[in-house]
Amino acid sequence: MRTLILGGVKSGKSALAERLASAQGNSVVYIATATAGDGEMAARIAHHRARRPAAWGLIEAPVYLADAICDAMQEGSVVLVDCLTLWLTNLLISNSNELFDQQRRALLDMLPHLDGDIIFVSNETNMGVTPLGELSRRYCDEAGLLHQALAALCDRVVLTVAGLPHCLKGRLELA
Numbered sequence: 001m002r003t004l005i006l007g008g009v010k011s012g013k014s015a016l017a018e019r020l021a022s023a024q025g026n027s028v029v030y031i032a033t034a035t036a037g038d039g040e041m042a043a044r045i046a047h048h049r050a051r052r053p054a055a056w057g058l059i060e061a062p063v064y065l066a067d068a069i070c071d072a073m074q075e076g077s078v079v080l081v082d083c084l085t086l087w088l089t090n091l092l093i094s095n096s097n098e099l100f101d102q103q104r105r106a107l108l109d110m111l112p113h114l115d116g117d118i119i120f121v122s123n124e125t126n127m128g129v130t131p132l133g134e135l136s137r138r139y140c141d142e143a144g145l146l147h148q149a150l151a152a153l154c155d156r157v158v159l160t161v162a163g164l165p166h167c168l169k170g171r172l173e174l175a
Helices: 012-024 040-051 065-073 084-092 095-113 134-153
Strands: 002-008 026-032 057-060 080-081 118-123 155-160 165-171
Touching: 002 012, 002 084, 002 134, 012 026, 012 080, 012 118, 026 065, 040 165, 057 065, 065 080, 065 095, 084 095, 084 118, 084 134, 095 134, 118 134
Parallel strands: 002 118, 002 155, 026 057, 026 080, 080 118
Antiparallel strands: 155 165
């Protein structure tokens, strides 16, 4: 099952993804894309780490996400990727369009061939005003395009708002 969970900041998307991953009954590999560029982000990362079960595996993949997913899938685990928009940010600030295009294509090309369960978490950033600044607008555009491409490839797509999941595609059954 391929799942995409979208939502705003602090919408409950990561907690929902963690509940879904735990409910699978298999081992879980958490792929983290964040980098701690400042104290506030370091605190966010620490909060996520503290919330995850100690038995879960961890792969840090701020750029080479498709490779990390392939490595994690070899273990037969449920793979939880948190978060795609942080990964996009890392690629955009690399200032390499070639790296950006190559990594985005690698992710989208690999996904249909995966054998196993994967859960993607990503921020839905395109429900407000168009941001000022070229990089901010490109970020929103790229996030929207990635979400559309992934939604087409995923079996289930969920939008979280105020901690409440709204299933957009497929079925969501929570215990």
